[in-house]
Amino acid sequence: MKNRLPRETISIVTTLEDLAQLADYSLMDRLNCDPDANAGGNDHAPRQVFTGHYVPVDPTPIEAPDYVAHSQDLFQELGFADSMAQSADFVRVFSGDLSSVPEPMRKVGWACGYALSIYGTEYNQQCPFQTGNGYGDGRAISVLEAVINGRRWEMQLKGAGRTPYCRGADGRAVLRSSVREFLAQEHMHALGVPTSRSLSLYVSTTEKVKRPWYSEGSRSLNPDRLISEPVAISTRVAPSFIRVGQVELFARRARNKAHPRAMEELEKIVLHLIDREYGDVIDHKLDIEKKVVLLAREFRSRLTSLVANWIRVGYCQGNFNSDNCAVGGFTLDYGPFGFCEVFNPLYQPWTGGGHHFSFLNQPAAAERNFQMFCSALRPLLTAHQDCLWQLDEIRSDFSKVMQAQMEAMWAAKLGLDAFHADLFSELETLMVQTPVDYTIFFRELSTVPDDIGPLKKSFYKELNSTGALRSLKQEAASERMEKRWSAWLAKWQRLTGIGSLTDANSLPSRSREELSNQMKLVNPKYSMREWFVAPAYQQASKGNYAPLRELQQVMTQPYAEQSKAIEGKYYRLKPSRLFEVGGLSHYSCSS
Numbered sequence: 043m044k045n046r047l048p049r050e051t052i053s054i055v056t057t058l059e060d061l062a063q064l065a066d067y068s069l070m071d072r073l074n075c076d077p078d079a080n081a082g083g084n085d086h087a088p089r090q091v092f093t094g095h096y097v098p099v100d101p102t103p104i105e106a107p108d109y110v111a112h113s114q115d116l117f118q119e120l121g122f123a124d125s126m127a128q129s130a131d132f133v134r135v136f137s138g139d140l141s142s143v144p145e146p147m148r149k150v151g152w153a154c155g156y157a158l159s160i161y162g163t164e165y166n167q168q169c170p171f172q173t174g175n176g177y178g179d180g181r182a183i184s185v186l187e188a189v190i191n192g193r194r195w196e197m198q199l200k201g202a203g204r205t206p207y208c209r210g211a212d213g214r215a216v217l218r219s220s221v222r223e224f225l226a227q228e229h230m231h232a233l234g235v236p237t238s239r240s241l242s243l244y245v246s247t248t249e250k251v252k253r254p255w256y257s258e259g260s261r262s263l264n265p266d267r268l269i270s271e272p273v274a275i276s277t278r279v280a281p282s283f284i285r286v287g288q289v290e291l292f293a294r295r296a297r298n299k300a301h302p303r304a305m306e307e308l309e310k311i312v313l314h315l316i317d318r319e320y321g322d323v324i325d326h327k328l329d330i331e332k333k334v335v336l337l338a339r340e341f342r343s344r345l346t347s348l349v350a351n352w353i354r355v356g357y358c359q360g361n362f363n364s365d366n367c368a369v370g371g372f373t374l375d376y377g378p379f380g381f382c383e384v385f386n387p388l389y390q391p392w393t394g395g396g397h398h399f400s401f402l403n404q405p406a407a408a409e410r411n412f413q414m415f416c417s418a419l420r421p422l423l424t425a426h427q428d429c430l431w432q433l434d435e436i437r438s439d440f441s442k443v444m445q446a447q448m449e450a451m452w453a454a455k456l457g458l459d460a461f462h463a464d465l466f467s468e469l470e471t472l473m474v475q476t477p478v479d480y481t482i483f484f485r486e487l488s489t490v491p492d493d494i495g496p497l498k499k500s501f502y503k504e505l506n507s508t509g510a511l512r513s514l515k516q517e518a519a520s521e522r523m524e525k526r527w528s529a530w531l532a533k534w535q536r537l538t539g540i541g542s543l544t545d546a547n548s549l550p551s552r553s554r555e556e557l558s559n560q561m562k563l564v565n566p567k568y569s570m571r572e573w574f575v576a577p578a579y580q581q582a583s584k585g586n587y588a589p590l591r592e593l594q595q596v597m598t599q600p601y602a603e604q605s606k607a608i609e610g611k612y613y614r615l616k617p618s619r620l621f622e623v624g625g626l627s628h629y630s631c632s633s
């Protein structure tokens with residue numbers, strides 16, 4: 043897990059001028075630009091983009107930008123001076139105005155097209171032209187590719203106005219969704235889960251847009267009113283933003299022989315992807331067919347590890363379509379996501395997500411995305427039967443690799459050297475039937491308790507396993523549950539090698555403290571519950587950023603024991619009055 047680096051790292055980038063000097067477009071310049079595009083970037087109306095890997099697009103700045111937040115951790119990792127986040131020229135660029143950037147940074151950004159598959163089924167209907175040629179970065183515009191301390195990063199504005207892929211929408215992101223994504227990215231990074239990162243967040247003090255949302259306390263499934271919200275631009279940073287859906291777009295065109303350069307474009311995007319995301323593990327000198335096989339194997343390894351990590355920390359992506367699945371193997375697009383509170387394998391905060399994208403079905407959803415990815419690579423291997431077989435094997439072994447990752451993850455959460463199927467399945471049943479708070483349960487278990495007393499802090503006493511309020515009749519059943527929990531805990535204690543303190547015959551093979559410390563690095567104390575985030579964005583929209591800053595501070599140290607005051611405020615069961623509340627427990631949209 044991530045340890046905090048000392049904050050005194052020397053800044054090498056103190057001005058926008060310094061940052062501009064690090065720009066390096068040499069890799070993207072090998073890609074094809076849409077030949078129909080307006081070179082100046084004034085290309086904001088929805089239209090079909092038939093060829094090319096990217097479209098030059100000018101971001102549309104937000105009016106009267108105000109600083110909301112930046113990630114001190116990412117600034118430090120990049121060697122950026124914190125003062126830059128509030129300096130006039132940095133604010134101007136990262137709130138969407140590229141008109142006066144210093145060279146060699148370019149004055150025009152770019153947006154990319156991508157295809158969509160939902161749980162392994164190809165879609166074109168989401169595109170206004172029904173062809174798939176109008177779908178892609180509708181409001182995400184990249185503004186810089188730079189090599190910083192030997193690592194290549196892409197910086198992308200979200201909510202920077204319309205692109206040809208905007209599908210008639212406004213190209214904006216509201217402060218609410220931007221605060222959520224900004225905080226979540228840095229929280230996930232601190233949790234040790236690969237993710238796009240947050241650089242900065244600016245809000246407009248004058249410009250607002252309307253979005254459907256929930257009235258205060260509404261229990262309706264769908265938003266019941268339109269609200270006017272301030273627009274914001276957040277900047278996210280990653281080695282690339284290439285998605286499974288992006289590779290699929292070029293593969294679909296190659297398959298359909300959509301244009302004479304379709305196969306060449308597929309090949310180029312795949313080689314580009316390898317350079318951007320796998321340059322250090324795939325030998326540049328290999329033939330393309332060998333590279334493609336290695337790419338599939340490496341991505342399988344990253345994707346399975348990613349999803350196991352999601353489950354470790356209680357994260358549900360919510361909308362794990364192929365266009366929200368980064369081929370670099372990190373979390374991308376914090377839309378209708380959530381962190382599991384009441385443990386439920388079917389937990390899914392997005393009302394449109396169904397069971398297929400629910401919490402413990404994420405390994406299956408990942409497999410569907412991986413299948414689509416492998417299918418997209420196939421056209422590159424048609425002349426190499428042996429490589430096709432290898433690709434098919436890599437694809438068909440996904441579930442085995444995923445299973446192994448999951449078992450290793452559960453074993454680590456339980457502080458065991460190996461997965462123990464019976465112990466785990468009894469635990470899963472108990473966690474559902476009680477039910478427990480996922481984060482608090484595992485953190486309390488990490489104290490290596492003698493009896494179930496500490497674990498009971500995680501019990502939602504007022505709920506039964508279906509989440510409904512518990513009736514009095516069910517109270518009696520809780521005593522039986524406690525007996526079952528005690529039996530489970532005794533079994534767990536034996537398997538950890540700690541034994542029970544009351545068991546005179548037990549010979550602890552390792553100290554409780556050692557086990558506890560190890561488990562506390564796997565089981566976070568703090569997770570970003572939506573009812574912490576809502577007040578932060580509500581206050582931010584009134585110009586009060588204090589709650590957001592506190593949350594950022596707490597959630598970027600999720601494994602640490604923080605002050606008693608922080609513990610009292612953030613290490614808590616979800617209050618029963620907040621169950622089933624729209625915007626806190628579920629959402630139908632998030633942009």
Ligand SMILES: Nc1ncnc2c1ncn2[C@@H]1O[C@H](COP(=O)(O)OP(=O)(O)OP(=O)(O)O)[C@@H](O)[C@H]1O
Pocket residue numbers: 177178179180181182204207208209211212213214215365366374375376377633
């Ligand atoms: N307000 C908007 N204006 C234009 N396009 C939009 C808007 N909201 C969403 N889109 C586009 O709709 C598609 C699906 O939306 P989704 O919620 O996955 O995207 P997102 O949160 O904007 O995207 P990303 O995956 O880039 O984080 C994306 O291609 C996105 O660019």
Ligand SMILES: [Mg+2]
Pocket residue numbers: 365366375
């Ligand atoms: Mg998306």
